[in-house]
Amino acid sequence: MMQDLPPDPPAVVAPAPAQSVSTADRVRVAAALTDARVQVDSSFRGASIVLFGAVFNPTDAPADVVVVVRGPDAPVRLVKKTRNAGVWLNGRPVLFEGAPGFYMTASTRPLSDIAEFGQLRRLGVGVDHLRINAPEESRTVTRYGVRDVVVSRLGEDYLDWRRAVIRLREAAALYDTDPDGVRFVDRGLFRAEVELPAVAPTGQYFAEVWLFQEGEPVSVSNLTLTVEKVGIERDIFEFAHRRPWTYGVLCVLLAALTGWGASRIFRRN
Known part of the structure; x- marks a missing residue:
């Protein structure tokens, strides 16, 4: 006894690949x-x-x-x-x-x-x-009959x-x-x-x-x-900019501690 075969699956048409824009005629x-x-x-x-x-x-x-x-x-x-x-x-x-x-x-x-x-x-x-931007300070003068001309305070210099x-x-x-x-x-x-x-x-x-x-x-x-x-340079840089007061105080304390330690080491008997 022969059985009917299932119909063939529909053909799948692959989409055409995207074409790049030609630039051969462009400089x-x-x-x-x-x-x-x-x-x-x-x-x-x-x-x-x-x-x-x-x-x-x-x-x-x-x-x-x-x-x-x-x-x-x-x-x-x-x-x-x-x-x-x-x-x-x-x-x-x-x-x-x-x-x-x-x-x-x-x-x-x-x-x-x-x-x-x-x-x-x-x-x-x-x-x-x-x-290069000039200094912000400026003045207004009258030049060639035109009023309110903005001139840098440096002038011709x-x-x-x-x-x-x-x-x-x-x-x-x-x-x-x-x-x-x-x-x-x-x-x-x-x-x-x-x-x-x-x-x-x-x-x-x-x-x-x-x-x-x-x-x-x-x-x-x-x-x-x-x-x-x-590295450590970046850590110090970021700390100094995030907490400038704390960084300044620590620098003063470190300098004082270094000076005190040097005086103890090199002091004369």
């Missing part, structure tokens, strides 16, 4: 860091991080790569010495807000050959175009003070400009090195990789880098 740049986290302890003597990437350029026009790495902003206090009656005295201190604690630019060639002054100023690319900020940071290896810092190692592949000195501030760093073509920015890749304290 763009992609980049990454060899290490996105730097740990700082008592033995930290600086770090060298490699930034690498690729340029996708289907056109015949050449392209330039500019790398900008900016560290956390921090206030900068400057004092200018003045000579009064033959005596050098400290003048009124000037406090700049928002100056980057670290700033580096690297490019395939000098920035002035890549883009015009106005374009670099708009993007804030380059030490000469770095945005603002640029001199700004140059002093940059000069001090460059002397500490915290600001750097390398017109040949980006090198192409193969067709479309490039690399650049980010040198962090031992005095580099901790916090969040931001890296921008700009791709310029015919003097115009056509693509940008944004990266982040974290520099953080580890």
Whole structure:
């Protein structure tokens, strides 16, 4: 006796795989860091991080790569010495807000050959175009028939003070400009090195990789880098900021105890 076989199961149609958007006809740049986290302890003597990437350029026009790495902003206090009656005295201190604690630019060639002054100023690319906030104190004056024009109390000396900020940071290896810092190692592949000195501030760093073509920015890749304290240094740092009064009292007691112990050890019989 023959039995009817069960009907065949319905055919299952697999969904078509998702198609990626084609970017073959776009000029763009992609980049990454060899290490996105730097740990700082008592033995930290600086770090060298490699930034690498690729340029996708289907056109015949050449392209330039500019790398900008900016560290956390921090206030900068400057004092200018003045000579009064033959005596050098400290003048009124000037406090700049928002100056980057670290700033580096690297490019395939000098920035002035890549883009015009106005374009670099708009993007804030380059030490000469770095945005550093002036002191908050200001006054209002009338300039060229326009009332209520806000002017920094530094007046025309603002640029001199700004140059002093940059000069001090460059002397500490915290600001750097390398017109040949980006090198192409193969067709479309490039690399650049980010040198962090031992005095580099901790916090969040931001890296921008700009791709310029015919003097115009056509693509940008944004990266982040974290520099953080580890070990006992981090514990002391966090304790000092969470409980500053307790930290201050403990420091005074420790100094007094150290002085008393030294006097007991080295006292003369």
